[in-house]
Amino acid sequence: xxxxxxxxxxxxxxxVLSAALELADEIGATDLTIRRLADALESKPMTIYxxxxxxDEILDGIVDLVFAEIDLPDSELDWKPAVRARCVSxxxxxxxxxxxxxxxxxxxxxxxxxxxxxxxxxxxLRGGLSLTMTGHAYATLDAFVFGFAIQEAALPExxxxxxxxxxxxVTDELAETFPALHEFAVERAMQPGYDFGDEFEYxxxxxxxxxxxxxxxx
Amino acid sequence: xxxxxxxxxxxxxxxVLSAALELADEIGATDLTIRRLADALESKPMTIYxxxxxxDEILDGIVDLVFAEIDLPDSELDWKPAVRARCVSxxxxxxxxxxxxxxxxxxxxxxxxxxxxxxxxxxxLRGGLSLTMTGHAYATLDAFVFGFAIQEAALPExxxxxxxxxxxxVTDELAETFPALHEFAVERAMQPGYDFGDEFEYxxxxxxxxxxxxxxxx
DNA sequence: TGACGTTTCGTACTATGTACGATCAGGTGG
DNA sequence: CCACCTGATCGTACATAGTACGAAACGTCA
Numbered sequence: 300x301x302x303x304x305x306x307x308x309x310x311x312x313x314x315v316l317s318a319a320l321e322l323a324d325e326i327g328a329t330d331l332t333i334r335r336l337a338d339a340l341e342s343k344p345m346t347i348y349x350x351x352x353x354x355d356e357i358l359d360g361i362v363d364l365v366f367a368e369i370d371l372p373d374s375e376l377d378w379k380p381a382v383r384a385r386c387v388s389x390x391x392x393x394x395x396x397x398x399x400x401x402x403x404x405x406x407x408x409x410x411x412x413x414x415x416x417x418x419x420x421x422x423x424l425r426g427g428l429s430l431t432m433t434g435h436a437y438a439t440l441d442a443f444v445f446g447f448a449i450q451e452a453a454l455p456e457x458x459x460x461x462x463x464x465x466x467x468x469v470t471d472e473l474a475e476t477f478p479a480l481h482e483f484a485v486e487r488a489m490q491p492g493y494d495f496g497d498e499f500e501y502x503x504x505x506x507x508x509x510x511x512x513x514x515x516x517x
Numbered sequence: 518x519x520x521x522x523x524x525x526x527x528x529x530x531x532x533v534l535s536a537a538l539e540l541a542d543e544i545g546a547t548d549l550t551i552r553r554l555a556d557a558l559e560s561k562p563m564t565i566y567x568x569x570x571x572x573d574e575i576l577d578g579i580v581d582l583v584f585a586e587i588d589l590p591d592s593e594l595d596w597k598p599a600v601r602a603r604c605v606s607x608x609x610x611x612x613x614x615x616x617x618x619x620x621x622x623x624x625x626x627x628x629x630x631x632x633x634x635x636x637x638x639x640x641x642l643r644g645g646l647s648l649t650m651t652g653h654a655y656a657t658l659d660a661f662v663f664g665f666a667i668q669e670a671a672l673p674e675x676x677x678x679x680x681x682x683x684x685x686x687v688t689d690e691l692a693e694t695f696p697a698l699h700e701f702a703v704e705r706a707m708q709p710g711y712d713f714g715d716e717f718e719y720x721x722x723x724x725x726x727x728x729x730x731x732x733x734x735x
Numbered sequence: 736t737g738a739c740g741t742t743t744c745g746t747a748c749t750a751t752g753t754a755c756g757a758t759c760a761g762g763t764g765g
Numbered sequence: 766c767c768a769c770c771t772g773a774t775c776g777t778a779c780a781t782a783g784t785a786c787g788a789a790a791c792g793t794c795a
Contacts, residue, residue, distance in 0.1 A: 345746095404619045431705070446664025478640075479639040487648050506727070509726065562753080567775095
């Protein structure tokens with residue numbers, strides 16, 4: 300009889316966190332439970348607790364892993380293209396791990412990757428902007444990037460049956476109740492070429508250009 | 518013996534929702550449980566379920582109540598001041614109910630107040646902007662407003678002891694690890710006059726001005 | 736081999752959402 | 766005034782969550 304059973308990897312904090320990240324991507328953060336995580340690791344709940352003190356710390360850990368996936372700004376470039384690239388990267392990462400967006404709010408303790416990331420962005424901004432403008436830029440850009448990720452995460456998946464049914468209901472029923480919404484939905488949002496995701500780069504460039512303009516004027 | 522016992526109000530969906538909203542303001546949305554809600558209503562868990570089908574619907578309901586608190590844009594005004602005022606109002610509301618921000622993401626079914634609100638904003642924008650610009654403006658502004666609310670909610674409360682301890686640790690320990698962050702924290706964020714909340718109006722006006730400018734040019 | 740520190744995990748406690756059915760109150764027809 | 770009916774209330778119970786406790790299994794060095 301072949302020893303088909305693959306040898307069990309040693310359990311470590313790292314392995315717990317990557318498994319948790321993978322599981323969160325599959326089933327979402329709200330359905331991530333210790334028991335399911337233990338199953339995914341072919342282990343038992345209380346084994347996990349030997350390597351990680353609490354579920355909260357697991358959540359902190361995977362949020363930090365998500366941050367680690369965001370490209371740092373390229374220090375060779377000027378602040379504007381460098382920050383632009385990191386914002387685009389951040390959006391891709393947050394789209395890929397859309398469960399992470401609301402978590403980033405409730406987590407109070409930033410992990411090392413999070414801190415390193417913020418440090419790199421601030422450094423990049425400081426390369427071309429005053430201290431004051433750096434504050435304006437970072438607050439505005441990050442609000443936009445995370446906020447956009449929220450909006451996008453709330454959107455129904457393409458192919459979601461409920462959404463398609465809803466679309467028809469909207470068309471018929473809300474035409475007179477919410478005319479402006481109805482007009483926008485029919486004439487713009489549901490038009491073939493429209494992709495909400497494209498609004499991201501529009502807004503990003505709008506903000507970046509305006510920041511550069513104001514920086515030039517002071 | 519005085520009948521000190523105040524007569525019990527009749528339980529209704531409205532009463533359940535307002536009590537839930539109040540309780541969420543006190544203890545946060547994650548700690549809001551049916552049993553605690555029942556206690557607040559001087560009732561029992563299963564009584565609540567006679568007026569509301571599930572906890573999820575309670576959450577949907579209080580999110581809609583929060584939306585209802587946001588001032589609608591004044592249709593007398595030009596789009597820019599009108600939308601500006603509603604963004605400022607939205608931020609105040611979201612600050613007051615900071616537990617609501619992450620919920621607005623996960624909730625899939627917008628309530629009537631939410632729809633009415635969106636309709637009014639779109640109508641206001643359409644008063645001065647093209648259909649395309651309306652999409653750009655709404656996506657960008659709402660991403661910014663909600664994103665800012667997230668950032669603000671993640672900030673430690675003023676007076677939070679942990680934050681003050683952290684501040685000293687940051688100063689000493691991270692000075693060489695994260696120099697840019699350290700510089701920004703010490704030279705700007707921790708300066709007496711600095712209030713992160715002020716970045717909101719800066720970013721808001723930056724975006725509004727840029728939108729107006731681009732609209733003028735097309 | 737035996738002793739000991741680490742890792743694993745069985746059991747169990749508490750808290751949660753909520754299903755089911757019993758109870759109760761208050762109005763209605765006799 | 767009473768029997769009855771309908772809807773509101775709630776007691777009990779179950780499945781699932783996080784995780785504390787202590788026992789068992791394992792690896793290592795003497």
